[in-house]
Amino acid sequence: MTSFAIVGHLARTDGNFSINDLPGSGGRMDILCRCVNASLFLSHDLRRDVDCYLVLLGAPSGPKTVKFSGASVRSLSPDERSAAALIKKVIDVPCGSEFREGADGVSIRKGGLERLAQDMPLAVLDENGEDIRKAPALPGAFLLSDHLNFTDAENELVRDCPRYSVGPKCLHADHTITVLHNELDRRMSGWK
Ligand SMILES: C[S@@+](CC[C@H](N)C(=O)[O-])C[C@H]1O[C@@H](n2cnc3c(N)ncnc32)[C@H](O)[C@@H]1O
Incomplete structure (x- = not known):
């Protein structure tokens, strides 16, 4: 099992960003989406033994962490907009300090790097x-x-x-x- 965690210092923490403007409105969400793809994709396959954690630290609602699980993610194709659409789908799901799934294989919780460092x-x-x-x-x-x-x-x-x-x-x-x-x-x- 391999995990990657990427800190998105400006990454938006609610769904108020445009899939068409991930660098600007998303707070460089484009970088995080490319990291999801690099973490999970093979040619015509997914790395099922990899998880990718996105630590979102931007406005407006404090640290949140989105987890993409290679084992169970669905509806992900290897382009930035596809990963961004899944982030947008889960980002406003009400959550606490434990991961809550908002789309197949994509979950979210409150908390950032400090919490993640306690987990692994x-x-x-x-x-x-x-x-x-x-x-x-x-x-x-x-x-x-x-x-x-x-x-x-x-x-x-x-x-x-x-x-x-x-x-x-x-x-x-x-x-x-x-x-x-x-x-x-x-x-x-x-x-x-
Ligand atoms: C674009 S770099 C960060 C740029 C840097 N913070 C700056 O502003 O000069 C993104 C991240 O990729 C990783 N990285 C880049 N080059 C690396 C290398 N040669 N070896 C290991 N990690 C690297 C680091 O985690 C780094 O924070």
Whole structure:
């Protein structure tokens, strides 16, 4: 089982955004949608053993986390608007601190990174971290940021977490997920 969590610092926390303007009205929701796709899609198939968590921190209603479960998600196609439509479907579902499903395989709860870090041991993906190719073993849950740096408070929350780098260049978050998947795929299938 592999999980990816992406912090969307400006990502809208209600349904008041347009599928046609995910960068603006959605608070860079486009980045998060691409991360959903990079996390879950193979060519003509889904990675059923992967979950993708979107930590939404934008206006207007405090932190919320949307979870896409590869095992049970339906009606998701590999384009940003499809993932965004599912986010829009669940985002105003009344919820508390436990995940509540609002569409097949897509659920939402109140709470952000602090709560997520209590649920699972996170490893931070960071271009200055340890080279994944040199790591003897890799963990199962990875944290990324969107287009912005992690805040000081977020860095403090994950201060003791391991940090891994997929390479020397700073990549887009969704591209980082693809490279990480490639490394995990190679390890799982015995490629050197
Ligand atoms: C577009 S980058 C963030 C840009 C950066 N915060 C800035 O403003 O300069 C998005 C995220 O992808 C991940 N990332 C990018 N390049 C990486 C690399 N080479 N190794 C590991 N993670 C990387 C990090 O989690 C990063 O926060």
